[in-house]
Amino acid sequence: MTAPATAAPRRRWRMGEETRWALLFLSPWIIGFLVFTAGPMIASFVLSFTEYNVIRPPEPVGLQNYERLTTDRRIGSSLANTAFYAALHVPGVIIFSLALAMLLLRVGRAAGFFRTVFYLPAVTPAVAVGTLFLLILSGNGLLNQVLGVFGAQPRWLTDPDWVKPGIVIMSLWSLGSTVVIYFAALRNVPTELYEAAELDGAGAWSRFRHITVPFISGAIFFTVIVNTIASLQIFAEIYAMFFGATGSSSAQSSALFYSIYLFQKAFRDFEFGYASAMAWLLFVIILVITVIQVRVSKRFVYYAGDDR
Amino acid sequence: MTVQPTQAGGPPLAPAAATAAGVRTRSGTERRPIGGRISQVLQFAALAIATVIFVFPFVWLFSASLKTRATVLNNELFSEWHFENYTHLFEIVPIASWFVNSMLVGVLAAVTVTFSSALVAFAFAYFRFPRRDLIFGLVLASMMLPGAVVMIPNFLIWDTLGWTNTLVPLWAGNLFGSAFYIFLLRQFFLGLPRELFEAARVDGASYPRMWWSVAMPLTRAALIVVFIFELKASWTDLVKPLIFLKDIGLYTLPRGLMSLVSRFNPTAGGEGQFQYVMAASVVITVPMIIMFFLAQRYFVEGIATTGSKG
Numbered sequence: 001m002t003a004p005a006t007a008a009p010r011r012r013w014r015m016g017e018e019t020r021w022a023l024l025f026l027s028p029w030i031i032g033f034l035v036f037t038a039g040p041m042i043a044s045f046v047l048s049f050t051e052y053n054v055i056r057p058p059e060p061v062g063l064q065n066y067e068r069l070t071t072d073r074r075i076g077s078s079l080a081n082t083a084f085y086a087a088l089h090v091p092g093v094i095i096f097s098l099a100l101a102m103l104l105l106r107v108g109r110a111a112g113f114f115r116t117v118f119y120l121p122a123v124t125p126a127v128a129v130g131t132l133f134l135l136i137l138s139g140n141g142l143l144n145q146v147l148g149v150f151g152a153q154p155r156w157l158t159d160p161d162w163v164k165p166g167i168v169i170m171s172l173w174s175l176g177s178t179v180v181i182y183f184a185a186l187r188n189v190p191t192e193l194y195e196a197a198e199l200d201g202a203g204a205w206s207r208f209r210h211i212t213v214p215f216i217s218g219a220i221f222f223t224v225i226v227n228t229i230a231s232l233q234i235f236a237e238i239y240a241m242f243f244g245a246t247g248s249s250s251a252q253s254s255a256l257f258y259s260i261y262l263f264q265k266a267f268r269d270f271e272f273g274y275a276s277a278m279a280w281l282l283f284v285i286i287l288v289i290t291v292i293q294v295r296v297s298k299r300f301v302y303y304a305g306d307d308r
Numbered sequence: 309m310t311v312q313p314t315q316a317g318g319p320p321l322a323p324a325a326a327t328a329a330g331v332r333t334r335s336g337t338e339r340r341p342i343g344g345r346i347s348q349v350l351q352f353a354a355l356a357i358a359t360v361i362f363v364f365p366f367v368w369l370f371s372a373s374l375k376t377r378a379t380v381l382n383n384e385l386f387s388e389w390h391f392e393n394y395t396h397l398f399e400i401v402p403i404a405s406w407f408v409n410s411m412l413v414g415v416l417a418a419v420t421v422t423f424s425s426a427l428v429a430f431a432f433a434y435f436r437f438p439r440r441d442l443i444f445g446l447v448l449a450s451m452m453l454p455g456a457v458v459m460i461p462n463f464l465i466w467d468t469l470g471w472t473n474t475l476v477p478l479w480a481g482n483l484f485g486s487a488f489y490i491f492l493l494r495q496f497f498l499g500l501p502r503e504l505f506e507a508a509r510v511d512g513a514s515y516p517r518m519w520w521s522v523a524m525p526l527t528r529a530a531l532i533v534v535f536i537f538e539l540k541a542s543w544t545d546l547v548k549p550l551i552f553l554k555d556i557g558l559y560t561l562p563r564g565l566m567s568l569v570s571r572f573n574p575t576a577g578g579e580g581q582f583q584y585v586m587a588a589s590v591v592i593t594v595p596m597i598i599m600f601f602l603a604q605r606y607f608v609e610g611i612a613t614t615g616s617k618g
Contacts, residue, residue: 032484
C-alpha cells in the first residue's frame with residue numbers, strides 16, 4: 001500500500017540498520033536489566049508490603065513491615081552501628097590515603113614499590129582480612145602487643161565498646177585503592193603551580209590548601225561517595241568474624257551492621273517481606289546521603305578546563 | 309575523535325585530569341623533594357612504618373598458620389614450622405574442592421562479564437541510536453542500587469529455575485554485562501579514533517567484525533583490567549555463596565573459610581584449632597597476591613582510571 005501509514009508504525013519501519021544492530025549489541029544488558037534489576041526491584045517493592053516465608057505464598061499486610069521498621073529496636077541499633085562505622089571509616093580512609101599518596105609523591109622512582117605494598121591488603125579477600133584480624137585483635141594479639149607500650153589492652157573482639165573501633169582499624173588496613181586513586185590525581189597537579197606559589201612565599205599548608213586540594217577535589221569527591229556507599233553496606237569480613245555458627249552475643253550486638261541484620265532477616269529467618277522493606281530503607285538512605293554529598297560537592301569540587 | 313555528548317544521569321565526576329584520552333597517560337613530572345634533608349628522612353621513616361603496617365600482618369598470618377593449637381595465639385614469630393597443618397587442612401575439609409570451585413566460578417564470571425560488557429559498551433560508544441544517552445544514564449543509575457534490594461527476588465529466580473545449590477547463580481548473571489564495566493569499557497572505546505571504524509566499514513567489515521577485529525584487540529589492556537577486577541570480585545565474594553550454596557563440597561573458598569571460622573574460632577566458642585583457619589586464609593590469599601604481582605600494571609591503571617574518569 002502506498003497510502004500514508006500512521007506515524008508510529010512508519011517510524012518503526014524506518015528503524016535504521018544501525019539502530020537494529022545497536023539493539024542487538026545492547027540486548028545482553030537489556031535482558032539482564034529487565035530480569036535481574038528492574039523486575040526484581042518491582043518484585044522487592046511489592047514483597048515489602050507482604051509477609052512471605054517461601055513456604056506459603058506472599059500475604060499482603062499493607063504497611064505493617066514499614067511500621068515494624070520504626071519499632072524494631074535492632075533497626076535503630078544496627079543503623080547506629082553502621083553510622084558510627086561510616087563516620088570513622090570514611091574520614092579515616094580519606095585522610096590516611098591522602099597522607100600516604102603525598103608521601104609517595106616525594107620518593108621518586110621508589111613510589112612504585114610502596115604503592116604495591118600499600119595495595120596488597122586491598123587484594124586480600126575480605127573474609128581472610130576478617131580471620132587475620134581475629135588474630136591481630138585478639139586479647140594478646142599483635143595490636144595489643146604494640147599498645148602494651150602505652151599500657152592499654154582493649155578487648156577488641158569481646159568488649160562492646162571496643163568492637164567497632166577494632167573494625168574501623170581493620171577497615172583502614174585495606175585502603176590501598178584510595179591511595180592509588182589519589183596518587184594518580186596528585187601526579188596531574190602541574191608542578192609549576194607549586195613553584196610559583198613558593199616564589200610568592202606560600203607555606204606548605206597554604207600550598208596544600210589552595211593548590212593540592214582544589215586540583216584533586218574531583219578524586220576526593222569520588223572516593224568520599226564510593227567509600228560512603230560501601231561502608232553503609234559492609235558485610236563479609238564482619239559476618240565471617242562475628243556471625244558464624246556461634247559468637248559472643250555482646251560483641252555481636254555491637255557488630256550488628258545494617259546489612260548483616262538484613263541478611264539475617266532474609267536468609268536466616270526467611271522473612272522476605274520484612275527484609276525487602278529493610279532493603280528499600282537502605283536504598284533510600286543511600287540515595288539521600290549521595291544526593292546531599294553531590295549537592296555539597298558542587299560548592300567545593302573544581303574541574304580544570306571545565307566551564308560547568 | 310568525535311565529540312561525545314556528556315553523560316546523562318551520572319554525577320559529573322571527571323576531575324582535573326584532562327587526560328581522558330587513555331590510561332597510558334603518564335602525566336605529571338616527578339616532583340622534587342620539598343624541604344631539607346631532615347624532612348626527607350622523616351618522609352622515608354613514615355613510609356617505612358607504613359610498609360611494616362601493611363606487610364607485617366601477612367608475615368604474621370603465615371607464621372600463625374604453622375603453629376599448633378596451643379601456640380597459635382602466642383606471639384612468637386616463626387617459632388615452629390608445622391607444615392603438616394596444610395596437609396591436615398586438606399584432609400579435614402574439602403578445601404581442594406573449594407579451591408577448584410572458586411577457580412571455576414572466578415574464570416567463568418570474569419570471561420562472561422568481560423565479553424558481554426564489551427559488547428554493550430561498544431554499542432554505547434560507537435552506534436548512534438535514539439535515546440542512547442538516556443539508556444546509558446540508566447546503566448549508570450543502576451550502579452547506585454544496593455545489592456540488597458534485588459537480592460531476594462534474584463534468589464527466587466534461581467530457586468524457580470532449580471539452580472540453587474549449584475555454582476550457576478554465582479556467575480551466570482555476568483552473561484548480561486555489568487554496569488560498572490560497561491561504563492569503564494565505553495570510556496576506552498571512545499578513545500579509539502572513529503576513522504578507524506569508518507575505514508573498516510569501507511573495506512566491507514560488518515558491525516560484529518568491527519567490534520571483534522578492530523575495537524577488541526585495540527582495547528586489550530582495558531579488557532584485562534575488567535577480567536582481573538571481576539576475577540578478584542568473584543574470588544572474594546561471600547554473599548552469593550552464602551545465599552545459594554548448601555552442600556559443603558560446593559563451597560567456594562570464602563564460604564569455606566567462613567565455615568572454618570565458625571568451627572574453630574576460640575573466641576566464638578569453637579574448637580580452637582585456629583591454626584587451620586590461618587592456613588586456609590593463606591590458601592585463599594596467595595592466589596590473589598600472585599595475580600596482583602602478575603597483573604599489577606593493570607590493577608593500578610584500572611583503579612586510577614576509575615578514580616579519574618568516574
